[in-house]
Amino acid sequence: MRIAVISDVHGNRLALEAVEASIAMVGVDATINLGDLFAGPLDPVGTADLLIERNYPTVIGNHDRYIADGLRSSSKAPVDAFVSERLRPVHLDYLRSLPATRDIEGEVFLCHGTPDSDEEPWLDGWWSDRTVTMPGEASVTAKAEGLDFPVLLCGHTHVSRIVRLRDGRLVVNPGSVGLQFNYGAPDARYAVLERHGGQWSASIRAVPYDFEAAAQQVIANGFPHWAEAIRTGWASAIGLF
Amino acid sequence: MRIAVLSDVHGNLEALDAVLDDVAGQGVEATVALGDFLSGPSDPVGVADRLIELGLPSVRGNHDRYITDGREKDWHIDALVRGLLDERQHRWLGSVPATLLLEGDVFLCHGTPRDDNTSFMDTMVGTIPTMHPRDYIEAEAVGFDHEVLLCGHTHVPRSLRLADGRLVVNPGSVGLPMEIGSPDARYAIIEKRRAGWNTELRAVAYDHAAAAKQALDKGYPVWAEALTWGWASPKRL
Numbered sequence: 001m002r003i004a005v006i007s008d009v010h011g012n013r014l015a016l017e018a019v020e021a022s023i024a025m026v027g028v029d030a031t032i033n034l035g036d037l038f039a040g041p042l043d044p045v046g047t048a049d050l051l052i053e054r055n056y057p058t059v060i061g062n063h064d065r066y067i068a069d070g071l072r073s074s075s076k077a078p079v080d081a082f083v084s085e086r087l088r089p090v091h092l093d094y095l096r097s098l099p100a101t102r103d104i105e106g107e108v109f110l111c112h113g114t115p116d117s118d119e120e121p122w123l124d125g126w127w128s129d130r131t132v133t134m135p136g137e138a139s140v141t142a143k144a145e146g147l148d149f150p151v152l153l154c155g156h157t158h159v160s161r162i163v164r165l166r167d168g169r170l171v172v173n174p175g176s177v178g179l180q181f182n183y184g185a186p187d188a189r190y191a192v193l194e195r196h197g198g199q200w201s202a203s204i205r206a207v208p209y210d211f212e213a214a215a216q217q218v219i220a221n222g223f224p225h226w227a228e229a230i231r232t233g234w235a236s237a238i239g240l241f
Numbered sequence: 242m243r244i245a246v247l248s249d250v251h252g253n254l255e256a257l258d259a260v261l262d263d264v265a266g267q268g269v270e271a272t273v274a275l276g277d278f279l280s281g282p283s284d285p286v287g288v289a290d291r292l293i294e295l296g297l298p299s300v301r302g303n304h305d306r307y308i309t310d311g312r313e314k315d316w317h318i319d320a321l322v323r324g325l326l327d328e329r330q331h332r333w334l335g336s337v338p339a340t341l342l343l344e345g346d347v348f349l350c351h352g353t354p355r356d357d358n359t360s361f362m363d364t365m366v367g368t369i370p371t372m373h374p375r376d377y378i379e380a381e382a383v384g385f386d387h388e389v390l391l392c393g394h395t396h397v398p399r400s401l402r403l404a405d406g407r408l409v410v411n412p413g414s415v416g417l418p419m420e421i422g423s424p425d426a427r428y429a430i431i432e433k434r435r436a437g438w439n440t441e442l443r444a445v446a447y448d449h450a451a452a453a454k455q456a457l458d459k460g461y462p463v464w465a466e467a468l469t470w471g472w473a474s475p476k477r478l
Binding site for chain 1: 362369370371372375378398399400401402404420421422423424425436437438439440441442443444445446470471472
């Protein structure tokens with residue numbers, strides 16, 4: 001069994017299409033999505049149309065929730081406001097239909113941030129003083145407590161990592177399809193899970209795509225400060241949203 | 242062009258053989274190795290024999306250099322391995338170059354292009370594993386104008402793209418996971434497609450308990466712990 005895991009597309013349809021082409025070459029039984037689908041000043045409507053058509057098993061991300069519930073005012077969250085203005089009722093209904101967590105056949109557990117929160121980072125300590133830091137074992141393990149699944153998946157931090165807990169459970173963050181920050185590569189990220197003889201393993205993929213075309217979208221849409229993140233993958237996440 | 246990239250085996254034959262087995266199913270045209278082959282207690286002689294038999298395009302690591310040349314403050318494990326190798330194995334280790342340029346414009350080094358004991362992308366700030374800043378990484382790559390720069394040494398898998406589009410890839414460690422939270426063996430596959438070089442960072446589950454037992458039997462409990470959990474700090478080894 002082989003499963004592709006995507007997360008944090010953030011409205012970047014060009015990156016999503018490149019990742020889907022890569023997944024098609026790998027050959028998988030299913031693709032699953034960990035949320036933050038449309039929130040980016042790139043092509044939120046094109047991304048929404050494509051993801052609704054695909055209907056991958058998906059969990060809701062924190063930005064999806066903000067948009068679906070109209071939680072953030074336009075002055076405080078210009079990106080979420082930009083996206084909300086463009087999405088149609090069918091797109092919002094889709095976001096509202098997504099669960100916060102779910103599992104695939106009792107084997108693979110999906111959440112956006114941690115099992116308890118779509119805003120909390122799990123496998124990275126990102127902006128605690130330094131960007132991209134490996135958290136300690138105690139904090140990583142505590143968040144997995146009580147979840148009896150061989151594979152636990154999370155997104156949100158945009159930093160890809162594969163961790164195996166002492167009891168053998170795998171915790172994987174595939175990184176972000178559409179918005180790279182803090183760690184130095186514009187390439188789109190996703191993960192592939194494979195089960196051989198009852199044992200799950202994982203790999204992280206980095207896929208080049210036409211990120212200059214994506215950078216032109218954010219500039220044309222009036223969000224030039226996103227261009228550095230899209231082009232280099234080095235921009236800080238602070239101030240993007 | 243599809244290439245498997247192995248690094249930092251550190252004397253772990255169980256992990257190396259599991260990775261080679263995984264590579265065999267991946268349809269690669271070449272396999273390369275980035276050094277620190279032998280410095281570890283599990284089965285350094287077995288690893289030497291396996292690598293001599295395979296004859297992979299390789300560069301040497303800082304610990305390979307220490308085994309060959311010695312140094313003032315010897316790592317205990319380097320002295321141990323130095324004593325275990327026979328003349329043929331020593332000759333092979335001494336013959337591995339510091340850097341290598343492959344066909345397809347792929348450059349191999351252990352640490353950075355200039356130094357086998359300098360980290361390229363990842364570092365520690367106090368006890369926290371994190372990344373070097375962008376300017377530092379760009380500066381270490383200046384003058385090495387190749388499509389792909391492959392490095393090891395940090396044991397942290399990473400795929401990074403420099404400002405001018407060059408790719409820097411660290412496959413992580415085959416045989417000694419540190420500060421990474423997983424005992425699985427790591428390696429990478431890079432592949433050139435129409436849109437450019439793709440990277441795959443693979444984690445392979447293997448019989449790490451067997452490798453840990455070898456380390457324990459030889460009197461290296463801290464190594465056994467590192468091999469079992471993957472959380473050990475390099476400062477403890």
